[in-house]
Amino acid sequence: MSDSYIASFSPEILHARAEQIFAERLRQVHVRTDRWFAGLMVVQYVAGIAVALTISPRTWIGPTSALHVHVLAATLLGALIASLPVALALLEPGRAITRHVVAVAQMLFSALLIHLTGGRIETHFHVFGSLAFLAFYRDYSVLLTATAVVALDHWLRGIYWPQSVYGVLTPSPYRWLEHAGWVLLEVGGLWLASLENLKEMQRDALQKAALEHAHEVTEQEVAQRTAELARKNQELDEFTYVASHDLQEPVRKLISFSKLLEQDLGGQLPPQAAKDLQFIVDAATRMRDLIQALLALSRTGRSAMQLAPVDLNTCADRALQALELRLQETGAEVVRDPLPTVVGDATLLTQLYQNLLGNALKFIAPGQPPRIHLTARQNENGWVLGVQDNGIGIQPEHAERIFRPFQRLHSRSQYEGTGIGLAICKKAVERHGGQIWVQSQPGAGSHFQFTLATAMPGPDKNFDKNLAESAPCKPPLELASAC
Amino acid sequence: MFSIASATNLPRPARRPSVWLGVAVGLWAIGVLAGLGSLWSYALRPGAETAAPKAWPQASGLARVPGRWTLVMFLHPRCPCSRASLAELDKLLARSSGVLQGWIVAVRPSGTHPDWPHTAAMRRASALTGTQTIVDDGGRLAGQFQARTSGETFLYHPAGQLVFHGGLTPARGHEGDNPGSEAILAYLRGRWGSSITTTPVFGCPLLESHTPSLAAARKPP
Numbered sequence: 001m002s003d004s005y006i007a008s009f010s011p012e013i014l015h016a017r018a019e020q021i022f023a024e025r026l027r028q029v030h031v032r033t034d035r036w037f038a039g040l041m042v043v044q045y046v047a048g049i050a051v052a053l054t055i056s057p058r059t060w061i062g063p064t065s066a067l068h069v070h071v072l073a074a075t076l077l078g079a080l081i082a083s084l085p086v087a088l089a090l091l092e093p094g095r096a097i098t099r100h101v102v103a104v105a106q107m108l109f110s111a112l113l114i115h116l117t118g119g120r121i122e123t124h125f126h127v128f129g130s131l132a133f134l135a136f137y138r139d140y141s142v143l144l145t146a147t148a149v150v151a152l153d154h155w156l157r158g159i160y161w162p163q164s165v166y167g168v169l170t171p172s173p174y175r176w177l178e179h180a181g182w183v184l185l186e187v188g189g190l191w192l193a194s195l196e197n198l199k200e201m202q203r204d205a206l207q208k209a210a211l212e213h214a215h216e217v218t219e220q221e222v223a224q225r226t227a228e229l230a231r232k233n234q235e236l237d238e239f240t241y242v243a244s245h246d247l248q249e250p251v252r253k254l255i256s257f258s259k260l261l262e263q264d265l266g267g268q269l270p271p272q273a274a275k276d277l278q279f280i281v282d283a284a285t286r287m288r289d290l291i292q293a294l295l296a297l298s299r300t301g302r303s304a305m306q307l308a309p310v311d312l313n314t315c316a317d318r319a320l321q322a323l324e325l326r327l328q329e330t331g332a333e334v335v336r337d338p339l340p341t342v343v344g345d346a347t348l349l350t351q352l353y354q355n356l357l358g359n360a361l362k363f364i365a366p367g368q369p370p371r372i373h374l375t376a377r378q379n380e381n382g383w384v385l386g387v388q389d390n391g392i393g394i395q396p397e398h399a400e401r402i403f404r405p406f407q408r409l410h411s412r413s414q415y416e417g418t419g420i421g422l423a424i425c426k427k428a429v430e431r432h433g434g435q436i437w438v439q440s441q442p443g444a445g446s447h448f449q450f451t452l453a454t455a456m457p458g459p460d461k462n463f464d465k466n467l468a469e470s471a472p473c474k475p476p477l478e479l480a481s482a483c
Numbered sequence: 484m485f486s487i488a489s490a491t492n493l494p495r496p497a498r499r500p501s502v503w504l505g506v507a508v509g510l511w512a513i514g515v516l517a518g519l520g521s522l523w524s525y526a527l528r529p530g531a532e533t534a535a536p537k538a539w540p541q542a543s544g545l546a547r548v549p550g551r552w553t554l555v556m557f558l559h560p561r562c563p564c565s566r567a568s569l570a571e572l573d574k575l576l577a578r579s580s581g582v583l584q585g586w587i588v589a590v591r592p593s594g595t596h597p598d599w600p601h602t603a604a605m606r607r608a609s610a611l612t613g614t615q616t617i618v619d620d621g622g623r624l625a626g627q628f629q630a631r632t633s634g635e636t637f638l639y640h641p642a643g644q645l646v647f648h649g650g651l652t653p654a655r656g657h658e659g660d661n662p663g664s665e666a667i668l669a670y671l672r673g674r675w676g677s678s679i680t681t682t683p684v685f686g687c688p689l690l691e692s693h694t695p696s697l698a699a700a701r702k703p704p
Contacts, residue, residue: 060633062691063592063599068563069525070656077518084511088504097504101511108515115522118567119657161527163653167660249570340579 014209022205024200026138031093033136037102038089040133049076051116070116081108096141099134100246103142106130107149128186137188138198143187151180205318241298244291251291254284290406293418297405300427305345312339312353312385315346316374319354326361334375340383342452348428353387355421356448360389362415365443375449382434386449393440403436425450501628526654529683530632535648539639540627545617548584550641550670556651557625558608559633560600562687564656569607569633571651576613579671585614590630590689593621612663622690633686646670649682650690656685 005448014192042192052074058065085105088098110126119122127150134142154176157165243393258281269277316339320327327334333356340350357372368390375386394402394409401407429436429450440446528651539547547553556572569587576583587608589600590595609616619625628637638647647670653661666679 055566058561058563060562060687062559062688064691065561069522073518073522077515077522080511080514080518084507087507092504097501097508101508108519111519115526115657118563119654121658145603153585159525161523161660162652164527164657167653167662168665169662196651235608342574397697 003137014206014213017209017212018202019050021208022202025201025205027094030137031097034089034093034098034102036136037106037133038086041086041089041102041105043076043110044076045082048078048109048113050114051200055117062401063351073112074116078109078112079236081112083104096139099137099139100145103134103146104149106134107146107153111153117470127183131183131186131190135194135352138194140191142186147180147183147187150183151176154179160340164239166299178380237298240294241302242292244298247291248288251284251288255281255288290418290420293420295407299422300348300351300424302347302430303345305348305431307343307345310344310346310349311341311342312349312376315350316353316357318350322354323357323361326358329360330364330370330453332361332364332372334372334374335426337376339374339376339385341376342383344432344452350430352425352428352450355425356387359421359448360387360391360446362417363389363391363446365390365392365445375447380449382453384449384451386436386447388445388447390445393442393444393446394438395442398441399438399440402438506539511643523654526657526685528533528655529538529650529685530635530680530688533629533635535629535644535645536627537635537645539643539645542657543624543627544634544644545586547639547643549643551584552579552582552638552641553584553586553639555588555628556636556640557588557590557619557628557630557633557689558603558604559687559689560589560591560602562604564652564686565604565633566607566661567652567656567658568570568636568650569604570658571609572614573611574613575651575667577703578668580693581613582671583613584684585611587611587616588619589616589623590622590633591621592690593624601632605686622686625689631689633689635684635686636663640670647680648685654684654685 049071052068052070056068056070059068082105085098085102086295088095088101092098107127107130110124110130114120114123125327131146132141134146152396154165158171158173158176162171163169187467258277262269262277262281313336316336320334326332353374360372361370369392373388375384375388377384398409402409403422403426406419407423408417408419425448429452432452434451434453436448436450517613539553545555554566554572554690558568572585572587576585579601589605591597591600604618610615617624625631628635630637632650634650635653636647636649636654637645640646647663647666648665651661651663651667653659661682662679663682666682669679
């Protein structure tokens with residue numbers, strides 16, 4: 001993200017949010033590091049006991065022996081040292097007191113382990129390793145606390161037991177400063193590294209704040225544009241409805257007066273003129289059919305949904321009744337899975353079944369009676385329903401196109417229709433929050449499937465009440481012809 | 484960019500009162516200090532003080548090469564502190580440029596198995612260059628040198644008189660710089676101005692009769 005983009009936001013708001021993000025991340029770092037140290041304390045405790053048992057398991061007086069003080073110290077004193085930091089890391093993670101206690105305890109563990117290994121120079125590296133671990137807190141005051149413990153230890157022992165720390169009986173009173181100085185050197189380096197890390201966290205926080213802001217702005221823009229799009233769609237629907245409604249009247253007159261003209265003139269028309277007049281009547285009739293289909297599509301998208309529990313068996317029965325004549329003509333066999341009760345608009349769902357069944361009865365394969373299967377299966381989101389036939393099928397590449405209005409795969413001379421039926425199906429399913437698709441191969445039949453939820457999100461507050469009583473499936477008032 | 488300090492000082496959710504926490508930290512600090520104090524007190528508790536023979540005890544049977552410095556270190560083979568004494572002796576031998584003849588005496592108390600002194604510490608002692616290791620059955624040699632504590636070391640001048648007597652570790656079982664090694668090196672390098680002739684010995688009593696309390700009881704009033 002560019003700096004100029006960040007600079008375009010209100011600096012006060014951006015920095016306030018960035019401060020919040022930074023503080024939260026730093027708190028997470030403190031909590032995480034507290035927990036790491038809780039684990040490390042336990043490991044050091046066990047290691048201390050193992051060291052004591054290995055190096056000095058027993059103390060001797062001549063031929064007799066007893067448990068060595070180091071084993072007791074590793075067990076009891078080690079437990080005491082580890083107890084408070086572990087408890088605080090678990091109970092009060094992220095607090096300043098916790099990490100300072102951890103720093104003190106870590107340095108005390110260094111002292112204990114050095115003691116248990118007999119003051120080996122190698123064990124002194126535990127001090128420097130511990131400082132590196134403490135730097136994970138990215139808090140310089142924690143490093144200073146650890147340094148203070150080292151300095152105090154050397155200063156006090158230099159006064160009271162100088163040989164235990166410096167190996168001489170009369171050391172310089174300032175020798176502790178040399179030891180503390182080396183520790184401070186490492187602390188300085190670690191602090192510089194921590195500071196760089198904190199600055200990096202700062203930059204990240206600022207970028208995240210800017211990103212959040214940009215996200216909010218984008219979401220607002222998307223919402224605004226979606227609302228605008230919806231408004232324009234609504235306007236377009238209204239225009240379609242009004243235009244098709246108003247076009248009906250002149251087309252109706254065109255057909256009527258063409259027929260009147262034919263009656264008036266009777267047999268006086270020359271054969272060619274009679275043929276031309278018939279062309280006019282046919283074209284006007286086709287135009288009327290198209291306008292009515294367009295109106296049906298528009299109504300499907302505009303009509304108020306009356307959501308109620310709907311038994312799809314009833315809807316399918318109604319649709320089959322409407323198509324009974326065609327069923328008899330074709331000798332079709334219809335089977336069905338048990339269809340569920342869903343929440344939806346009974347009229348739209350009946351129309352959906354009627355259009356899909358009409359399609360199956362129209363595009364039948366030559367020489368074989370149609371076999372239609374009304375399918376139903378349940379998945380985790382609701383129901384997948386369908387109408388499967390043994391008809392002529394379609395090429396898979398046309399699977400999406402056929403759901404668009406006025407899209408035809410065959411000429412009118414082969415199969416009648418307006419090319420609007422599947423567009424109505426798509427709109428009906430989408431108004432129920434579902435999806436529709438087709439699986440088909442030429443010569444292998446088609447399986448139109450659609451999804452319906454068992455419950456509909458939406459403004460219908462009386463959903464539960466409606467469930468008690470299924471709505472009757474009414475046949476659509478005006479059915480569009482199948483595609 | 485905002486300041487790190489201001490971000491870290493942002494108000495946090497209210498915490499429970501911290502009285503119990505203060506008490507816990509206080510008790511913990513006292514307990515830990517007491518524990519560490521006890522540990523150091525134990526580590527710095529020396530063995531019994533003894534009056535070492537001022538002249539080379541001829542009856543010991545240990546060979547002393549006339550004209551060379553002779554060092555004798557008594558060890559309890561099983562005492563964990565012996566490890567640190569040997570480490571310091573090793574460093575001393577490395578810095579003494581071969582002018583030192585050393586004896587390491589492993590004291591075996593009466594009634595113990597002959598294999599009792601054969602420990603890792605004594606194997607390390609045998610590996611040191613410029614020294615010879617022997618086993619002192621029943622503490623006869625320890626008695627002649629008046630040695631009471633593991634790590635007790637005696638340095639004899641080429642002329643045969645004792646110049647230093649004490650330990651080579653700064654505390655029980657602890658390696659590191661120590662006044663004993665520094666004093667011996669000073670003598671070997673001819674710096675006779677060194678006033679240190681004895682240092683405390685930190686280690687296990689060589690024999691049961693060598694515990695500090697018993698030794699103190701034996702002292703004449």
